[in-house]
Amino acid sequence: MxxxxxxxxxxxSNGVWKDVDREFLARRGLPYTHAYYEGVAHTILPLAAKFTREYCRLSESCEDIIAEWMEMAKDAYAxxxxxxxxxxxxxxxxxxxxxxxxxxxxxxxxxxxxxxxxxxxxxxxxxxxxxxxxxxxxxxxxxxxxxxxxxxxxxxxxxxxxxxxxxxxxxxxxxxxxxxxxxxxxxxxxxxxxxxxxxxxxxxxxxxxxxxxxxx
CATH class of the missing domain: 3.40.50.1000 (HAD superfamily/HAD-like)
Incomplete structure (x- = not known):
């Protein structure tokens, strides 16, 4: 099979998430690094959000991070x-x-x-x-x-x-x-x-x- x-x-479609990641980090004055890319690439959203929260030392909840990502991606997949x-x-x-x-x-x-x-x-x-x-x-x-x-x-x-x-x-x-x-x-x-x-x-x-x- x-x-x-x-x-x-x-x-x-990989570029969709690269753009989202860059903008998400830029909003917080953070650089888009290879280490960050390695942490979130091809990872399910809950784990990517957990990594992001810890790696970037954010106060937002994982749920809020995911919601922001989804809003930024919007209808890109259409x-x-x-x-x-x-x-x-x-x-x-x-x-x-x-x-x-x-x-x-x-x-x-x-x-x-x-x-x-x-x-x-x-x-x-x-x-x-x-x-x-x-x-x-x-x-x-x-x-x-x-x-x-x-x-x-x-x-x-x-x-x-x-x-x-x-x-x-x-x-x-x-x-x-x-x-x-x-x-x-x-x-x-x-x-x-x-x-x-x-x-x-x-x-x-x-x-x-x-x-x-x-x-x-």
């Missing part, structure tokens, strides 16, 4: 775009009878908005939300839970993700991993290439060449 991350893998080659690859896999699902740490509301807006939901059996399980994608338990949901063995799953930590979590669950390039994680490209079973810059690399008609 094929398990796809959403943000940065299927859709070009305007995100699908990444190159994704739609064609999903169509190709569906034609081959491959089972597919989404595993994401995205906010449930944003996930539904994006997949509906881009008409991608029709390709997937379902969506596993890390937010609902209270697990991070770097945790093998999340990937094992996804496999159990769809009644498949972990070793029969292939994960597509742009985050090195998520790929490590999936590998810890005995899954095959395909690293997907995204500019948000560009600094991890060398490590991803060394760790993943396959690494792609674009889903266009996975498309089969069109069949040629052969004259009788």
């Amino acid at each position: 094929l398990l796809f991350d959403m943000d940065g893998t299927l859709i070009d 305007h995100v775009t699908v990444k190159p080659g994704v739609r064609a690859y999903l169509k190709q896999c569906r034609a081959e009878g491959r089972r597919m699902a989404v595993v994401t740490s995205s906010v449930p509301e944003h996930c539904r908005t994006a997949l509906t807006h881009l008409d991608l939901m029709k390709y997937f059996e379902g969506v596993t939300l890390a937010h609902d399980l209270g697990l991070e994608k770097k945790s093998p338990e999340l990937w094992l839970a996804a496999a159990e949901t769809y009644g498949v063995r972990p070793e029969d799953c292939t994960v597509f993700d742009d985050s090195l930590s998520a790929c490590k979590g999936a590998r810890g669950a005995r899954m095959r991993v395909v690293g997907v390039y995204d500019g948000f994680f560009a600094q991890d490209e060398t490590a991803m290439r060394g760790f993943c079973d396959v690494y792609i810059k674009s889903f266009e690399e996975l498309l089969l060449p069109p069949r040629r008609e052969v004259r009788p």
